[in-house]
Amino acid sequence: MSEELLQFAPFSSAVDTGFWYQLTKKKLDVFKLDDSPVEICGFYSVNSSLALPPVANIDYTAFDDSIQIPPGNLPLKGILVNTNTLEDFKSKDKKALIQKVGQNIWDAVVNGTALENPLTLQSVLCLTFADLKKYHYYYWFAFPALIYPNSMVCKETKKMSDYFSSNEVTQFFNSYDLLSSSNKALFLVFKDDSCCTVFNLKEYENLRKKNGKILLAFTDPSRFDNHPGWPLRNALTLVTYHWGQEQTIWDIVCFREYTKDGKRFCEKSIVISVEIKPVAVPKECPDVVGWEKNKSKLTPRKVDMSQSMNPTKLADAAVDLNLKLMRWRLSPDLQLETIKSTRCLLFGAGTLGCNVARCLMGWGVRKITFIDNGKVSYSNPVRQTLFEFADCLDSGKPKAVTAAEALRKIFPQVESEGQIVNVPMPGHAVPENMLDQVRSDIKQIEDLIDSHDVIFLLTDTRESRWLPTLISASKEKIVVNAALGFDTYLVMRHGFRQFSDASGGDQPSISLDDNYDLGCYFCNDVVAPGNSVIDRTLDQQCTVTRPGISYIAAGVAVELMVSILQHPKKALAPAAITEPSSSLDGDFSTELGIVPHQIRGFLHKFQSSLLVSKSFNKCTACSLKVIEEYRRSGTDFVLKVMNLSSYLEDITGLTKLMENITGDEVLVYSDDDDNY
Numbered sequence: 001m002s003e004e005l006l007q008f009a010p011f012s013s014a015v016d017t018g019f020w021y022q023l024t025k026k027k028l029d030v031f032k033l034d035d036s037p038v039e040i041c042g043f044y045s046v047n048s049s050l051a052l053p054p055v056a057n058i059d060y061t062a063f064d065d066s067i068q069i070p071p072g073n074l075p076l077k078g079i080l081v082n083t084n085t086l087e088d089f090k091s092k093d094k095k096a097l098i099q100k101v102g103q104n105i106w107d108a109v110v111n112g113t114a115l116e117n118p119l120t121l122q123s124v125l126c127l128t129f130a131d132l133k134k135y136h137y138y139y140w141f142a143f144p145a146l147i148y149p150n151s152m153v154c155k156e157t158k159k160m161s162d163y164f165s166s167n168e169v170t171q172f173f174n175s176y177d178l179l180s181s182s183n184k185a186l187f188l189v190f191k192d193d194s195c196c197t198v199f200n201l202k203e204y205e206n207l208r209k210k211n212g213k214i215l216l217a218f219t220d221p222s223r224f225d226n227h228p229g230w231p232l233r234n235a236l237t238l239v240t241y242h243w244g245q246e247q248t249i250w251d252i253v254c255f256r257e258y259t260k261d262g263k264r265f266c267e268k269s270i271v272i273s274v275e276i277k278p279v280a281v282p283k284e285c286p287d288v289v290g291w292e293k294n295k296s297k298l299t300p301r302k303v304d305m306s307q308s309m310n311p312t313k314l315a316d317a318a319v320d321l322n323l324k325l326m327r328w329r330l331s332p333d334l335q336l337e338t339i340k341s342t343r344c345l346l347f348g349a350g351t352l353g354c355n356v357a358r359c360l361m362g363w364g365v366r367k368i369t370f371i372d373n374g375k376v377s378y379s380n381p382v383r384q385t386l387f388e389f390a391d392c393l394d395s396g397k398p399k400a401v402t403a404a405e406a407l408r409k410i411f412p413q414v415e416s417e418g419q420i421v422n423v424p425m426p427g428h429a430v431p432e433n434m435l436d437q438v439r440s441d442i443k444q445i446e447d448l449i450d451s452h453d454v455i456f457l458l459t460d461t462r463e464s465r466w467l468p469t470l471i472s473a474s475k476e477k478i479v480v481n482a483a484l485g486f487d488t489y490l491v492m493r494h495g496f497r498q499f500s501d502a503s504g505g506d507q508p509s510i511s512l513d514d515n516y517d518l519g520c521y522f523c524n525d526v527v528a529p530g531n532s533v534i535d536r537t538l539d540q541q542c543t544v545t546r547p548g549i550s551y552i553a554a555g556v557a558v559e560l561m562v563s564i565l566q567h568p569k570k571a572l573a574p575a576a577i578t579e580p581s582s583s584l585d586g587d588f589s590t591e592l593g594i595v596p597h598q599i600r601g602f603l604h605k606f607q608s609s610l611l612v613s614k615s616f617n618k619c620t621a622c623s624l625k626v627i628e629e630y631r632r633s634g635t636d637f638v639l640k641v642m643n644l645s646s647y648l649e650d651i652t653g654l655t656k657l658m659e660n661i662t663g664d665e666v667l668v669y670s671d672d673d674d675n676y
Helices: 017-031 086-091 094-110 166-176 201-208 231-243 311-329 336-340 351-362 399-410 432-450 463-474 547-566 583-588 624-633 635-643 647-652 654-659
Strands: 012-015 038-045 055-058 073-083 123-131 136-146 152-159 186-191 196-199 213-219 249-255 258-260 263-265 270-276 288-291 301-304 343-347 367-371 415-419 454-457 478-484 488-493 598-602 607-611
Touching (some): 017 073, 017 123, 038 123, 055 123, 055 136, 073 086, 073 094, 086 123, 094 123, 094 136, 094 231, 094 288, 136 231, 166 196, 186 201, 186 231, 196 201, 201 213, 201 231, 213 231, 231 249, 231 270, 336 547, 343 351, 343 463, 351 367, 351 399, 351 547, 367 399, 367 432, 399 415, 432 463, 432 635, 454 463, 454 547, 463 478, 488 547, 624 635, 635 647, 647 654
Parallel strands (some): 012 055, 073 123, 343 367, 343 454, 367 415
Antiparallel strands (some): 038 055, 038 073, 123 136, 136 288, 136 301, 152 270, 186 196, 186 213, 478 488
16 A cells, blocks of 8 residues: 555444443542542453444443453543533533643653553543433543654555464464563564564563564554554554654554454454654653544533433343343343243241342342231341341331332332231131131232232241142142251242133142142141140240251242243143253253252251152142132131141041051151251
8 A cells, every 4th residue: 555644543432321320329429529530440342353443431330440351352541520510511621631641641651651551551531521410411531642753654554464474473372362461452573583472562672682573563442454543642652752763664563353253363453564754752741632523523422311320220220131141141041021020929028038039139020029927036137138137126127018128128120018917827726806817817818829920938837838838729829938947958849730620610620640740848748737836945936047058948949930930831840850861851951950849958968859749639738628628618718727626637538547557657747857
């Protein structure tokens, strides 16, 4: 190509929504009326195959001192000046602002700091005004560049592959990879008959003593065929100031690497030959340019964030983004909307309830309801993560309501409520004066179960899980049960049956194979659940567990629910105890893996086991006989179970079963065996 003045591709700013949110927080909580300059940082991409201008990214990490630069990018540090009024924004002396930043760059050139750390040559200046009533933001970015030298001619441009042999390109790559990230911004290439090696700038004097050619090189954010990126401007100021008397013609490697499918490419890289005409070294900082143009004019920009700057909307988007990132690469078929729209009802707002709720929010669940009749006590907050000390004062706040309020504080978009309800339990007789209240409680529980999709059983006692199990089975709801021992836990999903009224009555018509006919929490019992808290000492009344066990069990319970929802058959997913051995066993797995029936964990061994148990036709909670009686008599049936300790055993046939076997033939479960 013919000789022409060297032209540079300027930076284009790309401002993320998160930046405006962070600026708003800083303005309200930190800056207030202080308009002093503050440090910010961004980054520019150097890994792209697209012919686009160099892009300077400014996002929510701009005010973070410990920013982690994404791979394929280099840092861009500078200052932000946030004005208090729109008039102040307009009247600011733009020339003085950019000159001040340019002075810092010039000082780094003169004192040699830029030879040690070339990143000091690149800077960003941002002038802003935030109208926080309207969420309108006015801004103007500058990328300061020193006008020295003022005459640079591009004599020739070649592709890197035409300038270097393939062996030299390989050598270049190998030595480039050894450079520190800061020195990759600007470096030297030494080329002789035997090698092509990359060096730091400070090695220039040593390289001059060798027989070979010294080239200037920089990691170029530009992808234009004939125009290097903006960072080269200040780089040429540096080499002209220090070495301009010795070398006026430089071959410059504009290194443009990108990766695709795990492979590295550099065919966009070019080598330009630049002549820098001799010019006197200025005694003071040269003039500085670099204000970004807006549609070819030197004017600021305005962005209206009123539709998206509501913090609750930003939080909503952030939660969804975290989940969507999983789907991008790890689980492409993950059904996020199914999880998000699932309505979860939690029986118990204690240790398990709090942790299950937190994990549900992590999966994006928006509807969470608590049922609990307890109050927050002084022993609760350290283990029950939705409570704090203030909740214990004045006899304690209601657990269900307080837990729901805490969820909304954590994530305002969650629809959470707490219901203070007593759960009727077998073996807990009802006095005459309480009948109306108990009937009301039963009706409320029925309505709540009916309006939710997944029921979590997380209460302290075994018998408190009986009524939710029965109602959920009758209403065909997914049930996930979690129970704790001292150093063990059990997480299970209840067996699921779809009822058919083809026979004309309430008796379900079901045909399931062994993989589907799964039991519930009570299916292994041969006695009805009874009052487990009567005549117990303090340690027996409280759930005494190792602190970490509830976090594990809660996490497993929520993950089990998510796996169920991902299976094509949902609650009818067959139980798996091992990873499917082939694609023929696909019915046992989902996008997230298998869907077990029971997970029994042993913290003392740091092990867990997958178990399967079949439904029991005499189960006191989910057998067809019990469901039939409940559907026929409703509340009256529940009251009879509460007042008559043997009623469940009689109607299910357990009484007759126990009469026909000896004590050696059955192991009777006791609520004392595990502190569930």
